[in-house]
Amino acid sequence: MAKNNSSWFREKILMGRTFSEFIKDNITIGNIIALIILIFGIYAMIYRLICGLGPSTNLSDEYPWGFWIGFDILVGIALAAPGLTVGTAIHLFGIKEYHHFARPVILSSLLGYIFAVFALMFDLGRYYRVFYLIGWSWGFESILFLIGWHFFLYINICLIEFAPVLFEWLDIKKVRDFFAKLTIWATIFGVIIAGGHQSALGGLYLVVPSKLHPLWYSVLLPPFFLISAIFGGISIVIIEGTITHKAFKHQIKDFDEEDFNRKLIGLGKAAACALYIYLILKLLDFAHYEKWHYMKGFYGFWYLVELIAFVLVPALMFTSAVRNRLVWLVKLGAVLTALGVIINRLNVSLFAYKWYVPFSQKYYPAWTEIALSAGVVTMLILTYRFVLNRMPVLYEHPKYKSEH
Numbered sequence: 001m002a003k004n005n006s007s008w009f010r011e012k013i014l015m016g017r018t019f020s021e022f023i024k025d026n027i028t029i030g031n032i033i034a035l036i037i038l039i040f041g042i043y044a045m046i047y048r049l050i051c052g053l054g055p056s057t058n059l060s061d062e063y064p065w066g067f068w069i070g071f072d073i074l075v076g077i078a079l080a081a082p083g084l085t086v087g088t089a090i091h092l093f094g095i096k097e098y099h100h101f102a103r104p105v106i107l108s109s110l111l112g113y114i115f116a117v118f119a120l121m122f123d124l125g126r127y128y129r130v131f132y133l134i135g136w137s138w139g140f141e142s143i144l145f146l147i148g149w150h151f152f153l154y155i156n157i158c159l160i161e162f163a164p165v166l167f168e169w170l171d172i173k174k175v176r177d178f179f180a181k182l183t184i185w186a187t188i189f190g191v192i193i194a195g196g197h198q199s200a201l202g203g204l205y206l207v208v209p210s211k212l213h214p215l216w217y218s219v220l221l222p223p224f225f226l227i228s229a230i231f232g233g234i235s236i237v238i239i240e241g242t243i244t245h246k247a248f249k250h251q252i253k254d255f256d257e258e259d260f261n262r263k264l265i266g267l268g269k270a271a272a273c274a275l276y277i278y279l280i281l282k283l284l285d286f287a288h289y290e291k292w293h294y295m296k297g298f299y300g301f302w303y304l305v306e307l308i309a310f311v312l313v314p315a316l317m318f319t320s321a322v323r324n325r326l327v328w329l330v331k332l333g334a335v336l337t338a339l340g341v342i343i344n345r346l347n348v349s350l351f352a353y354k355w356y357v358p359f360s361q362k363y364y365p366a367w368t369e370i371a372l373s374a375g376v377v378t379m380l381i382l383t384y385r386f387v388l389n390r391m392p393v394l395y396e397h398p399k400y401k402s403e404h
Contacts, residue, residue, distance in 0.1 A: 012169070012390065034378050041375015044368040048122050058366045062354070065123075067365035070349030071373050072119035074201060075342050078225070080112025081233030082240070083158060084194040086267070088187060098263060103165055103393045104244060105237055107384065110158035115380045117151055122372060143203050150197035157190040168397040169390065199226040205348055213352035214294050215303040218285045221348075224278065231274035232341035238267050238334035244394060251394045261327040268330035271337060272318035279311050299355060306347060310340025 014022045048056040059066050082105035089095045090102045121127040134152060139145035160182050167176035202225030209217055218224065241264065249255060286292070294300060317333035320326065354362065388394060 015389065034382060037371075037374050037378045040371040041373075041378065044372040044375065045122060047368060048372065049127075053123075053125060056366065056368050058363055058369070060363070063363035065349065066363055067350070067369045068119060068123040068373065070346050071342075072116055072123070072376065074345035074349050076112060076116040076119070077198070077201060078229045078232045078341050078345060079236050079338065080109050080116065081194065081198065081229040082106075082237045083109030083161070083190065083233075084198070085230050085233040085270075086237050087161070088191050089270075098266075100394075101237060101241060101263070103162070104240060104388075106158060106161045107165075107387060107393055108236065108240055110155070110162050111380050111384055111387075113151060113155050113158065115376050115383075117155070118379075119373065119376045143200050147197050147200050147204075150193050150200070154190060154193045154197070157186045157193060160186040161190070165391050165393055168392050168399070171399070173399075195226060198229040199223060201225050202348075208353070211354050212348065213299055213355035214289070215291055215299060216348050216352040218289070220281060220285050223281065227274055227278045227281070228341050228344060231271045231278065231337055234267050234271040234274065235334040235337035235341070238264055238271075238331060239338060242331055244388065248388055248394050251388075253395065264327050264330050265322055265325060268318040268333060269322045271334070272315050272322065275311055275315035275318070275337070279307070279315060282307060282311070299352065302347070302351070306340065306343055310336055310343055314340065 010016065010018070017025065044056065053059055057066060057068075086098060086101050086105045087109065090098050117130075121130060124130060133139070133145055133148045137145075160179060163179035164176050164183070167173075167179065199222035202221035202223075205212055205217070205221055206219065241260075245252065245255070245260060295303070314333040314336040317329050317336070321329035321333060350363065
């Protein structure tokens with residue numbers, strides 16, 4: 001029995017190598033850098049758990065939410081939306097030509113949400129009570145209660161959608177088939193849940209109209225967050241697809257680069273549509289509330305940078321790329337779009353929050369806050385790579401080809 005377990009571990013986890021061979025093969029520059037980041041990140045995590053929020057962060061009564069909420073939750077959840085966008089298009093609307101994107105986008109959404117919740121644990125004073133909202137504390141009038149429940153439900157939905165991959169890898173056909181039948185229903189439920197909490201994250205800031213700069217504050221914050229999560233999710237699919245199909249090209253038999261590029265251009269077209277809708281709503285909001293009065297000074301300049309450089313410019317890049325079939329321009333537009341989502345979320349949660357406070361008195365994250373977040377991101381990337389190297393995510397399992 002012990003021999004069988006050892007053989008399974010070597011075959012499935014170590015990929016047919018001995019432990020010493022596995023360690024030797026993984027001594028690379030990239031892994032050494034990742035290890036250094038993890039050391040600082042884990043130190044920050046332990047320091048936070050032992051010493052508390054006070055010594056480990058620059059948070060205060062004036063700034064109770066900081067970098068961990070802005071980056072780990074608002075940015076992390078927005079960029080974990082590939083399942084909401086491309087996953088929905090494949091499973092719900094039957095766009096089968098993007099079938100090969102389905103499993104990678106579900107995996108990225110699953111890991112994105114799991115590690116976002118993991119990071120959130122460190123921002124909670126009583127992190128050990130995080131599950132109270134599931135069965136003990138029912139705050140039906142709280143947006144945070146809704147978001148917490150939605151995170152819990154969506155992680156379970158992603159687990160159901162990803163389960164066929166896991167059980168193909170384990171070669172348990174009956175269980176694999178059971179979860180495969182649930183995929184369409186999980187996707188339908190997932191659209192409702194994901195759309196709800198993406199917009200609810202914007203709704204969190206509706207209660208601080210006097211603290212959030214008027215250029216960023218709007219009654220349309222919920223749809224702004226939802227739409228930006230849509231084009232942010234599409235941009236991540238483009239970036240992720242480009243990287244994984246180069247790094248793991250050996251896994252994909254009969255890889256057709258021309259067809260792959262055509263699909264990326266199609267994703268760029270979808271991203272452009274979402275960007276234009278977002279831009280139009282932003283301009284209508286700007287005009288309706290006469291926000292030009294606030295355009296003087298640095299905040300006005302930075303608002304223009306966000307709107308022009310990270311919304312209008314990538315939208316035009318995607319448009320030009322689609323017309324001229326320029327896949328490199330789609331990839332560049334995706335990078336700008338993802339950066340724009342990051343900047344927008346940090347603007348709302350940090351930069352434009354308490355805008356009337358002098359810069360010298362504003363909140364700036366401690367090094368431990370940045371180290372912890374960097375550690376979580378590194379864990380996510382390493383886990384993603386671990387799964388891609390072992391499970392049938394980028395390719396079809398030979399035994400189940402006819403069932404895809």
